[in-house]
Amino acid sequence: MTLDIRGSLKSTKLSRNPYVVFEELISNAIDSFLIRKNSDASAKNLHIDIAVEFFSTNLIGDLDDMSISCGDNGCGLGDDQLEAFLTKDTSYKDDLPIPGIGKCMGAGRIQFFHHFSTLTLDSTYRTGDGFFRRQVSYSEPTKQITPQDFSSIPGAASNLGTEVFLKNLRAPVRDRILRKTSPVDLYSAPTLKQQMLLTFLQRLVGLGDQIGDFEINFVTRQRKNGDLVKSSERSDSLKRADLPNVTRQQMVSVEECDPATGERLGTHQSFNLSHYQLDATKYNLPNNAVAFCAKSSPVKDVTSKYFRTRAEQINPVGGFYHFVLIESEYLDVRVNEQRDDFNGIPDDIPSGDLFSTEKISYAAIHEAIDPVIVEMVDPSNWSRDAVLHNIVNQFGISEAMLQDTSTRIRYGETAQVVAERVLKKYQEQVIDETSAIFELKEEIKKTEPDTEEFREKINELAWKYTSSLKKFDMANLSQLVVRRAAIVEVLDLACGKNLAMQAIKEGVRRKDERIIHSIFFPMRKDSDEVSDHDMWLLSEEYHYYNYIASDVPLADISWSGGGKVFDGDIDVEFQKLLSKRVEDNKAKRPDIALFNSEGSAVIVEFKAPGVNVDEHIGDLSEYAYLLASKSGGKIRKIYGYLIGDTVNPLRLSGWTPFSQGKGWFYSNPLIDPYSRQPLGETYFEILHFDDVIERAKKRIRIYQGKINLDLT
Structure with a gap:
């Protein structure tokens, strides 16, 4: 029967609760009183006195240390209680037929040794022969406490109960629990009363008459240079009258x-x-x-x-x-x-x-x-509807996805927390079902094609695979729709010169065309460097072209299988073509050029808001001629787009207006002007930014309808 202090400190961690020592002292005092009252009719009311003193441990005089004493009128430390005190994993209280007694493993008192380096017990208990007083003192670096460490002398009935005295905070408590907080701020008498009311409210209410008109007194005081500072004393009490009724x-x-x-x-x-x-x-x-x-x-x-x-x-x-x-x-x-x-x-x-x-x-x-x-x-300040709205708009997760994953918006959660749970569930479902599909494939290998089982397995595999794709694609499609809606919103703002970066001072060069260009595809990059772009704004098909270039040398372009697309002098020829333009445009090529190994190319030219698009119609024809002639027959179908917001229709000879919107289109064979040999075909469009934005919004609305995702 030995309490191994060092071993107990290793096996029982330091509690993160800064009030755990007070809670354990009061909890043990309540249990001790209930044990006494079970056999002592004179025990009427629980009485606990807690005194806390703050003192300095250095020459500066900072109040950075403390001691605690807790006295009760319980049963005292008799033989049974002593044995339980010295047993780490005890079931002593579990076997007591006393209503309201706390169940424990005897680990709570280990927090005394975690928090303080000195402990003293002074207890008076009753036996058949009268009253005895039992005492023990412990200080670091003592490793254990044994029965032989306790002294026992005759005691007085008036002192029945136990006083626990703890002193000198240990370094781990200062570092992990108190940190920069002074003990005097954390453990004042009023604060202790409030904290203990919250901690023991349910238990004290539940015990009712068992503890009578109880009283738990708190006193705090300070010492400086060993002397008590009288003005520092504060006191408060927790009594039965303080307990509220359960609402x-x-x-x-x-x-x-x-x-x-x-x-x-x-x-x-x-x-x-x-x-x-x-x-x-x-x-x-x-x-x-x-x-x-x-x-x-x-x-x-x-x-x-x-x-x-x-x-x-x-x-x-x-x-x-x-x-x-x-x-x-x-x-x-x-x-x-x-x-x-x-x-x-x-x-x-x-x-x-x-x-x-x-x-x-x-x-x-x-x-x-x-x-x-x-x-x-x-x-x-919390609204489920507001959280749901943010989940849909910020993360692209619809109510259908919440239902599909059985995800409930819990009270107090943010949109991000819910979104993370939904996507985690989808990931887990896809992983589980992918595993099931693999197992099913292995079973299919063992079946015979001319049996009914074979077709049953095929059908089962198809349904399972479809189910997995649905879960996986719903999450991805919703994210895609929300992302695209955001891109369209940014493009709309940029075309209207309403982005914050477009609010520039007079005299500063505007970058409107550059901004719009970058929304579609990053400038001076190609699809070998950039996989994340938004050419779908023009056509979904263009998003998947073999190669996309933005202001990069065309002579460097080669198919994935090898071989250059254009003759090596194509960039020189483009330079000649562009040299007639103003100095700022001399180094430019088509804003964006897309190429498909099937023999088609797309040229995209952006014009800043306010610039006349019709003045650049000839650029498309010249670009098309150079691409076709310098590709050696590899490029024969050329699509061209001029995109802006200002057009003079009187200059559009041969162009046909669209039945809807403000755009025009033009289609003709591409003929070499010198040899008159056919080089291919051209299809050109003049588009207003408004029409591009409206087309993109219509496509997004279709996707939204399919997955019940409302982004309004």
């Missing part, structure tokens, strides 16, 4: 699922939600709180999930502080030794952990409790 309680069932598949099992775990509304004029509390509990005490704080902003978390809502406790036997048996989290509960099922056996996830718990908590606390 509402509701039991919620959470269905269990198969850990491997996620299929519902039809069995349930019960979770009890207790809601307290505390009048802000009577309770000066630090914040609202929502927490998962173990054995009637908060363990995992989830307040920020329901009160999204810091302001909502720390201020009353509707004149009340809200305190919601979530309890379950399921949680009681999974609380970790530090009592600051739960072991093994996955975020989702399947969790991806091959060894997980848990049948309930946090996702399932929240799906059941969130609507109830929303009704209880009702914060004002």
